[in-house]
Amino acid sequence: MLVQLVSLFAFAASSLAVPVADITSLGYLRCSSEGQVTGYLSKSLNSAGEYKGVSPDSDPNDVNHRMLVSLDVTATGTQSLLVKNAPDNDYPFLGGIGGEEGSTIGSNGDYLHVGGTELTASGAKPSYCGNTYTDRTNNLRKCESAVWVYNSTTSEVTPRWTNDDGSVVDANIGYVDASFVLTGDKKEFEDSWSDSVEWITLTFET
Numbered sequence: 001m002l003v004q005l006v007s008l009f010a011f012a013a014s015s016l017a018v019p020v021a022d023i024t025s026l027g028y029l030r031c032s033s034e035g036q037v038t039g040y041l042s043k044s045l046n047s048a049g050e051y052k053g054v055s056p057d058s059d060p061n062d063v064n065h066r067m068l069v070s071l072d073v074t075a076t077g078t079q080s081l082l083v084k085n086a087p088d089n090d091y092p093f094l095g096g097i098g099g100e101e102g103s104t105i106g107s108n109g110d111y112l113h114v115g116g117t118e119l120t121a122s123g124a125k126p127s128y129c130g131n132t133y134t135d136r137t138n139n140l141r142k143c144e145s146a147v148w149v150y151n152s153t154t155s156e157v158t159p160r161w162t163n164d165d166g167s168v169v170d171a172n173i174g175y176v177d178a179s180f181v182l183t184g185d186k187k188e189f190e191d192s193w194s195d196s197v198e199w200i201t202l203t204f205e206t
């Protein structure tokens with residue numbers, strides 16, 4: 001399915017103004033692990049306010065359960081992904097949310113949750129933006145929405161997180177206990193938390 005939304009913002013004030021096209025596409029986020037498709041991001045949250053996964057094998061009607069996101073296919077830096085079928089419209093973006101050890105990741109096993117968040121600016125440090133994890137668990141956690149980088153050659157969507165000190169980390173996506181984590185170091189995460197994690201590649205599928 002491919003739906004393209006084109007908004008044109010023309011500025012009438014200046015005769016030299018050129019219309020700017022802001023092109024977003026709608027699609028699903030397919031999950032692969034070690035080259036095999038394992039499912040899709042789901043539009044559903046668990047009781048802790050984390051997004052779940054959908055398995056194509058266990059659920060024949062999984063299209064109805066997939067998360068539908070709006071993505072700017074022309075953007076090269078970090079962008080926010082609007083969840084078009086979000087279960088909680090107060091937190092409509094797919095974002096990263098601070099984990100048990102805080103909102104900085106890197107060379108240790110620290111991780112972030114993946115849930116619904118408010119909009120934050122590209123490159124901004126973690127802030128106390130509203131998010132589904134804090135809402136459901138009453139644990140105050142920082143978050144960011146503009147953490148996704150789209151590669152138009154491969155259609156891959158990868159997470160790029162800005163830490164509390166402003167350092168930027170290209171993160172790994174893990175799938176563990178039926179929810180997603182973002183972490184800086186796979187081996188350290190496995191040693192610290194769980195070695196039953198699946199390392200996920202996300203692909204935008206229109």
Ligand SMILES: *[C@@H]1O[C@H](CO)[C@@H](O)[C@H](O)[C@H]1NC(C)=O
Nearest residue numbers: 076150151152153154155156
């Ligand atoms: C997209 O992915 C390809 C293959 O991994 C890589 O060679 C290329 O540099 C990536 N493009 C960007 C803009 O990162």
